[in-house]
Amino acid sequence: MTPAPGSPGDVLTLISAGSATTRSDLARLTGLARSTISQRVDALIESGLVEESESGESTGGRPPRQLRLHTDGHAFAGVDVGATHCRVALMDISGEVLAECEDPLLVTEGPEAVLAHVDTRLDRLLAEAGRPRSALRALGMGVPGPVEFATGRPNNPPIMPGWNDYPIPEHFEDCVVLVDNDVNVMALGEHRNAFPGTGHLLFVKVGTGIGCGIVAEGRLHRGAQGSAGDIGHIRVSGHDDAGCRCGNSACLEAVAGGAALARRLTELGVPAATGADVVALVQAGDTLALRLVREAGRHIGEVLAGLVNFFNPEVIVVGGVLSRVHEHLLAGIRETIYRRSLPLATHHLSIVPSRTGEDAAALGAGLLAIEHYLSPDNINKIVNA
Amino acid sequence: MTPAPGSPGDVLTLISAGSATTRSDLARLTGLARSTISQRVDALIESGLVEESESGESTGGRPPRQLRLHTDGHAFAGVDVGATHCRVALMDISGEVLAECEDPLLVTEGPEAVLAHVDTRLDRLLAEAGRPRSALRALGMGVPGPVEFATGRPNNPPIMPGWNDYPIPEHFEDCVVLVDNDVNVMALGEHRNAFPGTGHLLFVKVGTGIGCGIVAEGRLHRGAQGSAGDIGHIRVSGHDDAGCRCGNSACLEAVAGGAALARRLTELGVPAATGADVVALVQAGDTLALRLVREAGRHIGEVLAGLVNFFNPEVIVVGGVLSRVHEHLLAGIRETIYRRSLPLATHHLSIVPSRTGEDAAALGAGLLAIEHYLSPDNINKIVNA
DNA sequence: ACCCTTTGTTCGATGATCGGCGGAAGATAT
DNA sequence: ATATCTTCCGCCGATCATCGAACAAAGGGT
Known part of the structure; x- marks a missing residue:
């Protein structure tokens, strides 16, 4: 031991x-x-x-x-299953990406269709990298919903119809499969890639919804049921009128999520359907959209201020679609955190945009697989065999 | 390794x-x-x-x-330094309490006075237990403020004048000294004593102020600056008028802390100075006090609901003076958590009053010392010597 | 009374680790 | 250019920890 x-x-x-x-x-x-x-x-x-x-x-x-x-002879895969896309990265054991692809794909098509897609892409990437399928040692996957990590089964995911309790690892018979929430793998990817020395880090994803991946003592914190980090439904003050799909009101997601911002903009006469549309408007110089984004930052900051007091992280990384306009989003977040959190907790706190970007999820999923494979116990087994 | x-x-x-x-x-x-x-x-x-x-x-x-x-020949001490009391427990290596005492003592008298007091009590308890001072192997101490755990120095504690940066361990030359925040050691005591199998636990202390000890994967989470768990200054909605000593408004502590409740009662014509007075009023059947406590429970529940989503604990233990009327406090807490947290996170969540009571801090401090002493590395050193 | 089962110790065999020695490979001084 | 120094690395006998077989101990069952 x-x-x-x-x-x-x-x-x-x-x-x-x-x-x-x-x-x-x-x-x-x-x-x-x-x-x-x-x-x-x-x-x-x-x-x-x-x-x-x-x-x-x-x-x-x-x-x-x-x-x-030794980076030849082995391969690892990181799969990022999003609501509307699927990204697969083939990596060597050092974490370098050998080949990568992304396709539009609806997670609502169900596990068989999505996993079959992953299989074909995996074969293509392996061929590109010139490695046989047998070289694949482990596969990590991030999915947009809660997962029972030990078994790799989604746990009542709201936006993944047909996936509940589906035994994802059984689909890949030839290699170890680790499945986790997408925000968790993004947090891992960001931590390993950009903040390896940091002990405690929060990764906040601001997209359609809002979620948070937690790294504590360098390891992912998943909580008792694997649902840790679900900050989208934390209450923000002064918005009791904002109803949320979860049935409550004043949820952070219903106030500051990409979908909520788009809806609000539409109400105010500026048509927008998604968070990406909001980003486009901001980038086009729409002042109303800009104001809303900054306001959203303040609301997110209010929730994060509480979490800073509670968790005391060293770094908060902000990712997700909305972070494409991070100057404005971060301004609101920083403003509120520095106002509402305790000085001891904020003194050495960095609040930064994602450095890893679109790739964080696939990368993190791959790293999950690689780190599992490289765990001392596993290596000892391999060497002694 | x-x-x-x-x-x-x-x-x-x-x-x-x-x-x-x-x-x-x-x-x-x-x-x-x-x-x-x-x-x-x-x-x-x-x-x-x-x-x-x-x-x-x-x-x-x-x-x-x-x-x-082997429970003879060694001794360990757990010291609970509160704002107005000092409790010292002498324990054997198995965690059994050999002797214990509590005295009124103001932490404001400063480190020299308090630590000298601890010394005399320690000697008395050792004599009671019939063990020489040399038998003392390690000492754990909980203090009412943030501490840099690695060095045992209080870090700008608001209610401990004169203690800032004071090197507490140096006062005890003969044995290892571990110093931590009082809520942390209470959480540890409660976890080891009443919930040993639990992976993730929150201990919420509702006294004059409100704080929280965090156990993650069975170990204390202290955060980057050792300030984790400081939930007393998280914002609650709808109380922007409640000013807090920290300079902000609507802090949980300013709305639901024992001191705040006492002040509010006094304003309403029922004189009360401290949280203990509020408890006495409730126990005496004062309906106004009772209503305030239940209301406080709801506010604490609002904050905890967010933390349940974020941290996903298995157990929340409520301690502190106010938990003496836990039927009423917990009612408000449970009500709000079950309303505002996600079902996945609350499904297996227990919300319970402290089972360890007044002793949790001294016990937890002692366990901190014992566990340090029993760590494999330390034992190997001892055995090889 | 005898055998069976489980526990704990003794002791020689085994295998892993150590550390000294010498060769390798380059830097630096002569 | 040659010698010397330093660091690195493999080889090999000495040493030490661990193992496992054999035996003794201690109780239960028949």
């Missing part, structure tokens, strides 16, 4: 995290003898998990042979 | 958690040979950490010798 850090899995963890790139690094970090490390590294190379690259720079003596993950 | 579970520390963890009570249990659980386990157990007995009790029941063969933590 916890004693001397030394198993092959631990060694690989250090290599994949970039904490160690040479055998001597590993010896220093693990406290194991150099000879033992050499043996461990040999085993990892033997298993096809690690390779040597060209020699590094000398520090006065013989230059060390650099180690890195 | 993660390989075969086998170090002395791991073995002791299994014993202290009650997962294993005999050598064969340990062999089964760790996968180690019986002979190896015997050797490990011998080392633990040698170090005075484990002892054998009378034989257990036979299951058809030789009855196993029962193992348990």
